[in-house]
Amino acid sequence: MPPKMEDLFEQIYLHDIRLFTCPVPGAKAATVELEGIYGIFLDPDQIRDSAEELCVVAHELGHCMTGSTHCLSSSLDLIERQEYRADKYAVHRVLPAKQIQQALHAGYTEIWQLAEYFNVTEPFLKRALDIYCREGYSFGSI
Numbered sequence: 437m438p439p440k441m442e443d444l445f446e447q448i449y450l451h452d453i454r455l456f457t458c459p460v461p462g463a464k465a466a467t468v469e470l471e472g473i474y475g476i477f478l479d480p481d482q483i484r485d486s487a488e489e490l491c492v493v494a495h496e497l498g499h500c501m502t503g504s505t506h507c508l509s510s511s512l513d514l515i516e517r518q519e520y521r522a523d524k525y526a527v528h529r530v531l532p533a534k535q536i537q538q539a540l541h542a543g544y545t546e547i548w549q550l551a552e553y554f555n556v557t558e559p560f561l562k563r564a565l566d567i568y569c570r571e572g573y574s575f576g577s578i
Contacts, residue, residue, distance in 0.1 A: 441486070444493045448476065453500050465492045467499040470472070474500040487551070490530065491560040498525030527564040530556065533573050536564070544578060 448455055453474045460466050460479040466474045476496045476545055483489050502525050520536035530552055544553050550570060551561045 440491055441493065441524075444490070444497055447501070447529075448496060449491075453497070465496050466490070467496045467505060469500075469505045474505075475526065476500065487555045487557050487572045490555060491526070491557050492525035495522050497529070498522035501525050523563055524567050526560075526568045530554070531561070531564045533568050533571075536568070536575060540575060540578070547578065550578070 442459060443456075451474075453499045456477045457478055457480050459481070460477050461481070462546045464482045465476060465478045468477070469536060476493070478489075478492065480497075480506075499518070499522040504521035506515055506518045510518075522564055536550065536552075539550055539553055544550050547558055554561065555557060556564075565578065568575070
């Protein structure tokens with residue numbers, strides 16, 4: 437079953453995360469934490485379609501759920517670790533490995549087919565495959 441935006445919004449609501457739509461210079465979205473309260477800022481003018489919105493919101497929710505925020509002046513190493521943690525949360529939330537395997541068995545074998553089926557972007561799908569590969573999963577020849 438492909439992921440749904442409503443599921444992510446429900447998590448945002450249940451965890452009392454503030455959600456704002458406004459311009460975010462230089463980014464599609466950003467997450468801010470202040471004294472344990474998280475805010476997600478989305479720039480709808482920079483988000484192309486529902487697939488990109490799903491991926492962006494899942495990633496930002498990943499920052500909140502894993503506590504992986506950082507200062508703007510943080511080292512690149514720390515930033516990369518925090519971004520990976522947010523990506524990993526998003527991937528597990530939106531594209532469970534079992535669902536990818538089911539889609540493969542149903543005949544969706546190309547990256548673009550899987551991305552379309554799950555309503556995610558191709559880069560997000562590729563990131564998911566990379567994360568699962570690091571975790572020891574194998575999806576054959578995609």
